[in-house]
Amino acid sequence: MSDSSTIWTEKYRPSKFEEVFGQDEIIKRVKNLTNSLNLPHLLFAGPAGTGKSTLAIIVAKELFKEYWRENYLELNASDARGIDVIRQEVKNFARTKSLGSVPFKIIFLDEADALTKEAQQALRRTMENFTSTCRFILSCNFSSKIIDPIQSRCVVFRFKLLEKKDIEKVMKKIAEKEGITLDEKAYETIYEGSEGDCRRAINLIQASASISPIITEEIINILLSSAKPKDVKVVLDYALSGDFVKSKEKLLDIMLKESVSGTDIIKSIQKEIWNLDVDPELKVKLTEKTGEVEFRLVEGSDEFVQLESLLASFVLAGLGKKL
Amino acid sequence: MPDKPLPLFEKYRPKKISDIRGQDIAVDKLKAFITAFSRGISKKKAMILHGPAGTGKTTLAHAFANEMSYELFELNASDLRNRAKLDEILKPSTLQQSLFAKGKIILVDEVDGVTSTEYGGLAELIALIEKTKFPVIITCNDIWQSKFSLLRSKCELVQVKELNYLVVVQLIKEIALLEKRPLSERVISEIAAKSRGDLRAALNDLHSIIYFDEEILEEEIQLREKTQDIFNALKEIFKLRANQDTLEVYENVNLELDQIMLWLEENIPAEYRGEELAKAYDALSKADVFRGRIIRQQYWHFLVYQNFFMTAGISAAKGIKNLPQRFIKYNPPRRILKIWMINQKEAKKKSIASKYAEFTHTSKKRAMKEFFLASLIMNDVLIKELELDEQEIEYLNERKLQAIEQIKAMQNTTK
Numbered sequence: 001m002s003d004s005s006t007i008w009t010e011k012y013r014p015s016k017f018e019e020v021f022g023q024d025e026i027i028k029r030v031k032n033l034t035n036s037l038n039l040p041h042l043l044f045a046g047p048a049g050t051g052k053s054t055l056a057i058i059v060a061k062e063l064f065k066e067y068w069r070e071n072y073l074e075l076n077a078s079d080a081r082g083i084d085v086i087r088q089e090v091k092n093f094a095r096t097k098s099l100g101s102v103p104f105k106i107i108f109l110d111e112a113d114a115l116t117k118e119a120q121q122a123l124r125r126t127m128e129n130f131t132s133t134c135r136f137i138l139s140c141n142f143s144s145k146i147i148d149p150i151q152s153r154c155v156v157f158r159f160k161l162l163e164k165k166d167i168e169k170v171m172k173k174i175a176e177k178e179g180i181t182l183d184e185k186a187y188e189t190i191y192e193g194s195e196g197d198c199r200r201a202i203n204l205i206q207a208s209a210s211i212s213p214i215i216t217e218e219i220i221n222i223l224l225s226s227a228k229p230k231d232v233k234v235v236l237d238y239a240l241s242g243d244f245v246k247s248k249e250k251l252l253d254i255m256l257k258e259s260v261s262g263t264d265i266i267k268s269i270q271k272e273i274w275n276l277d278v279d280p281e282l283k284v285k286l287t288e289k290t291g292e293v294e295f296r297l298v299e300g301s302d303e304f305v306q307l308e309s310l311l312a313s314f315v316l317a318g319l320g321k322k323l
Numbered sequence: 324m325p326d327k328p329l330p331l332f333e334k335y336r337p338k339k340i341s342d343i344r345g346q347d348i349a350v351d352k353l354k355a356f357i358t359a360f361s362r363g364i365s366k367k368k369a370m371i372l373h374g375p376a377g378t379g380k381t382t383l384a385h386a387f388a389n390e391m392s393y394e395l396f397e398l399n400a401s402d403l404r405n406r407a408k409l410d411e412i413l414k415p416s417t418l419q420q421s422l423f424a425k426g427k428i429i430l431v432d433e434v435d436g437v438t439s440t441e442y443g444g445l446a447e448l449i450a451l452i453e454k455t456k457f458p459v460i461i462t463c464n465d466i467w468q469s470k471f472s473l474l475r476s477k478c479e480l481v482q483v484k485e486l487n488y489l490v491v492v493q494l495i496k497e498i499a500l501l502e503k504r505p506l507s508e509r510v511i512s513e514i515a516a517k518s519r520g521d522l523r524a525a526l527n528d529l530h531s532i533i534y535f536d537e538e539i540l541e542e543e544i545q546l547r548e549k550t551q552d553i554f555n556a557l558k559e560i561f562k563l564r565a566n567q568d569t570l571e572v573y574e575n576v577n578l579e580l581d582q583i584m585l586w587l588e589e590n591i592p593a594e595y596r597g598e599e600l601a602k603a604y605d606a607l608s609k610a611d612v613f614r615g616r617i618i619r620q621q622y623w624h625f626l627v628y629q630n631f632f633m634t635a636g637i638s639a640a641k642g643i644k645n646l647p648q649r650f651i652k653y654n655p656p657r658r659i660l661k662i663w664m665i666n667q668k669e670a671k672k673k674s675i676a677s678k679y680a681e682f683t684h685t686s687k688k689r690a691m692k693e694f695f696l697a698s699l700i701m702n703d704v705l706i707k708e709l710e711l712d713e714q715e716i717e718y719l720n721e722r723k724l725q726a727i728e729q730i731k732a733m734q735n736t737t738k
Contacts, residue, residue: 006705009683053684076686079677111686199685200693207699211730222733226726227695244592244600252658256665259691296608300615304658305588309608312601319597 008206009199012174013054015061021198022166023051026157030055033155034062037102041127041136043112043151045143046159049197052139056108059137063106067099073107078114083122094130105134112138113145120147127153161196170198171205180209185217193224232268236276239311240318247311252304262303266294269310278317285323289313332377332526335498340386345490346379352481353387353460360458361426367479369452369459373466374483375650377523380462383483384430393428403437403447427457434463434474445474452477465649485520485650494522495529504533519554520650552576553586557653560587561594565638572634580629584610585656587637593651599640606636671718678709698722 014020017031044052060072073093080086098105127136194201208219238247270290273283293310337343359365372380388395396412437444492515499506518525556572591603610632613625676690
């Protein structure tokens with residue numbers, strides 16, 4: 001995007017290989033591949049905010065220079081409705097020849113691991129059909145979720161979480177350019193809160209800068225705790241105290257307002273059980289029940305009904321009864 | 324009777340005990356209690372009339388006081404907090420007894436809402452019962468809530484049951500005639516059935532249709548039959564022991580099985596508690612698993628199992644010994660409406676998130692998750708860059724304000 005952008009993640013998104021902090025080894029190899037002008041399909045695997053999209057854009061910019069926007073298509077597999085939509089967009093984009101001297105275009109498919117196995121099979125065929133005109137860069141969080149036939153057609157790069165020194169370098173650069181000050185402890189808190197996700201770190205300082213140009217540990221902590229999705233603890237507390245109706249209402253609220261899926265909810269419940277104030281024996285039973293409900297949730301049709309049946313078990317546990 | 328703008332149930336509220344229909348046992352018990360109290364031989368100083376709405380609990384107290392020339396003092400929850408008023412009422416009758424009244428009756432109407440913790444709650448009520456020199460009558464819908472356990476032990480309990488269907492039919496008929504609006508048997512029986520023993524509801528219905536044409540009325544009633552059936556079906560599931568007929572309960576219900584599932588989901592917690600609740604939801608959960616399998620495999624024979632868990636499964640969740648007799652008002656499913664309402668509200672969030680996502684090379688999902696930070700980041704320049712429309716801007720500003728307030732509040736507490 002343009003340099004004048006006011007979203008810092010965009011404003012300070014590196015546009016050259018040299019500007020990227022961290023991932024040194026990957027940068028070196030991708031740069032070589034790009035310069036050879038004979039780019040294979042690439043698969044970028046790694047956690048969010050480690051530079052996968054950035055690197056894809058840099059590749060496009062290096063290859064196509066001022067024509068990069070015309071020759072670069074970005075799709076997000078978790079947003080596009082099904083593989084058919086993706087195939088159609090790819091077809092439309094790949095039909096025309098690339099502008100400039102490079103004989104192919106680049107399609108960046110973000111979050112490719114959101115596609116089902118069947119959809120990935122279809123994607124593999126699409127990749128083959130358009131190899132003459134297009135190169136694919138796929139990104140995913142876990143390469144294990146990408147089917148082997150695709151992996152074998154790509155050069156795989158594994159991105160690591162950014163280290164503290166890299167995140168700090170980015171922060172310092174932005175602070176200097178934007179005229180804001182961060183104290184030493186704030187750096188520390190941002191790094192911890194970001195969990196190595198650079199995008200999150202930048203969003204954190206921009207959000208706090210919107211409140212005050214002096215960024216302290218305190219404000220970062222406040223932002224971190226406010227930005228956290230409402231957790232399921234309160235839902236479980238209501239259930240354990242016997243207030244089933246409140247508990248289910250709260251659950252529905254969280255699922256709808258935070259747009260959390262049933263499977264995500266059940267995962268957080270499973271993690272939360274161990275912190276609950278109940279007998280260890282009961283925790284084992286509750287975890288077993290949670291597993292059973294997760295299974296039924298996959299088999300069944302109505303996530304909410306399944307979760308309600310789990311909450312009813314928590315009500316029982318709250319009464320000290322056997323499950 | 325002159326036409327006063329009164330609701331029918333007020334207009335025809337019985338003034339004498341002999342006018343009260345269908346509650347003979349409750350009337351006798353109340354009589355016996357007051358008589359025993361006045362002779363100083365009653366064991367308890369208060370009586371609780373409990374039962375579903377519209378069965379005549381308050382009417383009973385009023386009619387009784389009226390006919391026996393007692394003065395009736397009504398107290399509500401806020402009066403219980405008012406020391407001066409309480410003392411005034413509790414003064415011995417010799418000091419302020421009215422000339423004609425024989426004595427006093429204290430009526431505490433509808434204690435359901437009184438809480439056990441706050442001042443002016445149950446503790447004050449119990450203190451009142453201990454101090455009083457006059458009989459206390461308490462009315463309540465659901466006396467079996469645990470918060471009332473102490474109160475129950477201090478009082479005599481009298482159940483005021485749902486009115487018998489035939490009694491309701493007869494009363495509607497008589498009142499309709501008095502209102503010069505004779506109705507067909509079908510309409511009358513329809514109103515009576517719908518009321519399920521709640522005379523106030525029946526008379527309200529009657530009131531609302533007195534001004535209708537008979538024709539519109541018939542249509543109206545046909546529309547209502549749909550929900551009629553589901554009410555009866557739910558009643559059979561929840562109140563009766565599972566038997567061979569249980570499996571066919573939904574056959575006459577004019578709703579899809581999917582919708583019936585939502586009705587069950589909504590009303591299980593009203594009917595079941597604790598272990599029964601868990602068992603009932605487990606059955607519903609199993610029904611849903613079979614539904615999922617039908618959808619995925621198109622193997623329709625699974626419907627047998629889905630139906631089984633939705634009928635017998637939920638019915639058998641209750642203990643065999645104590646079939647629930649409490650009257651429960653079933654609610655139509657609210658989840659779908661709630662989803663729709665929240666989605667309406669969140670639609671703006673989604674459209675903003677989708678523009679933001681495209682701009683920042685990320686997914687909509689992630690933008691939704693990061694919305695809190697994003698709302699702070701989005702300034703006026705960015706709003707233009709993202710081409711947000713007016714409604715989106717309004718929504719965003721609202722969220723932004725909320726976020727800032729939340730942060731300020733947290734800053735204050737840490738200081």
